[in-house]
Amino acid sequence: MTHEVRRIVPHAAEGVADADTVTWARAMLAAFLRPRVPPGDLARAAADYVGQRLRGVYETGDPAPVATLRSWDTRMSVPGGEVAVDAVTSIGVRSTHRRRGLLRAVLVDDLADAARAGTPVAALTSTQGALYERFGFGLASWNRALRLDTRTATFRAPEATGRLRTLDVATLPSAAGPVQDRARRRHPGSMDRTGMSWTALMTGENTFSGMTADPHRHAVLWSDATGRPDGYVVYRVAQDWAGGAGEIAVLDLQATTPESYRELWRHLVSLDLVGAVIWNDASTDEPLPWLLTDPRAAAAGAGREMLWLRILDVPAAFGARRYPVTEQLVLAVADPAGHAAGTWLLDTTDPVEPRVVTTTAEPDVALDAATLGSLYLGGADPRVLARAGRLEERTPGAAGRLARLLAAPSVPWNGIRF
Ligand SMILES: CC(C)(COP(=O)(O)OP(=O)(O)OC[C@H]1O[C@@H](n2cnc3c(N)ncnc32)[C@H](O)[C@@H]1OP(=O)(O)O)[C@@H](O)C(=O)NCCC(=O)NCCS
Incomplete structure (x- = not known):
């Protein structure tokens, strides 16, 4: 059987993706053992790939790829600036075709293309820890889970002057996007949210979860005394309060000032019916424990690997x-x-x-090269x-x-x- 790596340029008409793109998306989801997304939903979700690059390994006579990869150009914050990045994801190989070099074929093709285009760095996050070093990716950032006991948490500082406002989650990109853009520059390794990632944050709908909407989402924006929005938090009800104290899961929290950070956490602590707030993707240096009269109210979990970076152009x-x-x-x-x-x-x-x-x-x-990627940020x-x-x-x-x-x-x- 012969195969070839093929690149697909996704198209959409009236919010619906073309057939090749939808076939690619279905093959990718199967490789990741995801639930089957109804065809209409998948065609609409795949329309978000427009502007990105899809790659597939195809066998003669089969319209569905046996290996997939998706990548797009974005910008990543680095100390003192930012750098153009080839963001790589959706690397999946059909279960019957594994360990024949197809991941290698599709990734090497993408990296060569990115290098030719002059993109200095490639970035990905991985389902497994032992996969990408052989391709020159080095582990470069970690996240940490935080758990705050809201019944024992009290803040050292009095409330700041400013305003908290609940947001309709549907308005997040316009209301919170500028805050996210400023906040991400404070942390090397942070990137822009894609449209798809805003949708997933707003509604919970993503192809990996079978496009099932999550109705338990809430968002709050903090503006300083002059009315300038400085921070936001998006959270969901992870555990209902009916069985006792409920649990809130932070999905995103971005703050550009110490006051906005503190007041967003104070808001989470103030929620009635809630006993704990968890945040699985916090940074490893969250200031939260330092804000509290009893730092033990905030318990930090183990670090989890996040970004893998591949340097494509050293200068x-x-x-x-x-x-x-x-x-x-x-x-x-x-x-x-x-x-x-x-x-x-x-x-x-x-x-x-x-x-x-x-x-x-x-x-x-x-x-x-992998060690160089680990050192970069x-x-x-x-x-x-x-x-x-x-x-x-x-x-x-x-x-x-x-x-x-x-x-x-x-x-x-x-x-x-x-
Ligand atoms: C992980 C996956 C993409 C690997 O694809 P594949 O086509 O079997 O990989 P390849 O045959 O190209 O292997 C490339 C190299 O990686 C190694 N490798 C592949 N899967 C591995 C694994 N799970 N653990 C450790 N090494 C692995 C191979 O041994 C090979 O090593 P070599 O360079 O020393 O020869 C595939 O198994 C898959 O789709 N898994 C489910 C989805 C997933 O987890 N994707 C990764 C997303 S980040």
């Missing part, structure tokens, strides 16, 4: 971020796929225009990676210098699984 990726110290370090990067391979001088003598160029100088550190410590044997320190003390050079103003965080 463009490392030239897009800013650095807290002036330094000159030489990095030898091994990358069998070629994208990041080379010996690179990272020179931040000019803090506004870091220089990243190839060099023949002796390397201070040697590492592979400042979320992984080169000294720890050296202790793990993932980074070789050729000049004594170089891992420490690299740690100071790559340090970020806040931990990387991406609260939107994709």
